[in-house]
Amino acid sequence: MIAVVGSLNMDLVVTVRRRPRTGETVLGSDVRFVGGGKGANQAIAAARLGGQVHMVGKVGDDPFGSTLIANLAAAGVGTEAVQVEKGVSSGVAFITLDAAGDNQIIVSPGANARLMPADVRAQAGLIGQARVLLLQLETPLPTVVEAARVAREQGVTVVLDPAPAQPLPPELFRLVDFLTPNEHEAAALSRQPITDLRSAKLAAAKLISQGARQVLLKLGGEGVLFACGNRFEHMPAFPVKVVDTTAAGDAFGAAFAVAWLEHGDVYRALSFANAVGALTVTKAGAQSSLPYRKEVEAFLAARGA
Template sequence: MSIVVIGSLNMDLVVNVEDFPKQGETVLASDTLFVPGGKGANQALAISLLGGQVSMIGRVGQDAFGRALKENLQKNNVDVTYTYIDERRNSGLAFISVGKNGDNRIIVSPGANSLLSPEDIEALEEVIAKAKGVVLQLEIPLATVERAVEIASKHNVKVFLDPAPAQVLSRSLLSKVDFIFPNENEAMELTGVEIYDLETAKTAAAKLLEMGCQQVLLKLGAKGVLFARENYYHHFPGFEVEVVDTTAAGDAFCAGFVLSYLEHQELAGAITYANAAGALTSTRLGAQSSLPTREEVLNLLDKCKKRVVLK
């Protein structure tokens, strides 16, 4: 079973801070860590570590970061045939500060990611048509995302969208997405609904359904996930873990859900599996360096007595 991820590859520059700076304030941080990241690459690598067969479609620059990003995916069994090296821009960068409670602040410079075009996607229609599922985010041009969704929909390929960073999305696009994975901030940006508890989360999810979304998985951090479809809502609690850094936890959740759902078509089990993958990721520093293996996720599920349908 093959999965195609279309999206960003960034080198993450990560520092730890005691407190995030206020406007005009300077604070001291730890030494800088250089960690492969980018939402697309994170999700592709996470799918591979969880046992899936996955291809990465994206662009990196012709620089040391670009080579490192591509090589890191390749050594972890991600197919990088369609991860192109582009001479026009440097590789994407993400500047990440991590606070003492594991929360983060992220600024992304897209670089070569901004050059992944609708024409690139059209040239790979046959690759997309053969996939079991297509996973997308919004760190590449929106026109490219829209073309990928159109092609996947045309060939009845399942579409999974992580709407980050949040931006205005058309009903035409949303209606072709099988599952959307916003976090609280992204859901608020998309709907205008402020989320501060489960009831307001349900209000935001209902708004997303009104906007054309078919199925919503609203990520609530440590509080778990709210699933919404038509007039049905169900809250899946998270796992209690010691949080170190939440970077890529949402990406691990997305990867875990996509892989488990496509393998078994079993919703509750897929969400529980995804929650475990996201929780484990938050216990370690960095993006791709923190992603769990299939064995680690199964061990956590067994430890917490969470039963899911898995091979």
């Protein structure tokens, strides 16, 4: 079983030919309302890939909140640990997509900011039933640390996507089994600019020196760099036409967790996660872009992987 502690957001998505300059107005597409939030994205991605998943988080007592819970339930995710916070709005993300499919995101945390360490500790029994705990940083950092503590106490593997990037306490590095930053997050955490594979290895090595056991450094179209101790392995990405990069990192982390639980092999899990990430960027939206297991298997079979 996989437990996810994290955020649930409603994404308001607008496509533009180019982003506005300061003080400028540009016209965009009709707004699309798409379920999102890094935590919920990971939970739904893992469920669509065949994982048994339970979500721990908070939504507001508004229409967005009920929709977000319904989205999880429809995907087969357990929602008994998703609390409704009265008098608070649900999390909302404002997303612009340009012609190249790249995104910019502003998040209003809403109820996600009310997920406290005590809320997570209260779900220790649920987390202890899991074999993997997925974490991100769209809920308060003390809550993320407490969730990792709860998992570590019970022998649960911890996978942390350190996004959005922010300084992490040394304790959290030590509690995490797999750290999955993208190149921007890795650069911020390691203070090592990343411009190529060599500098990516330097950044990963610095993250290891800070206490991370294993690093899965996501390099977008260049694939992923796996670092463990003094060992580094680069796995190229599957080339695809990019439509929208939203949720690709979330899908990657979820896919890695599912495949790692099934095989216990990091390299097979990384290949599977690369495929899921690639498929995700070929569709628009967050949860609407997350692929199902059959799609991934067909994708891999067509490429002899």
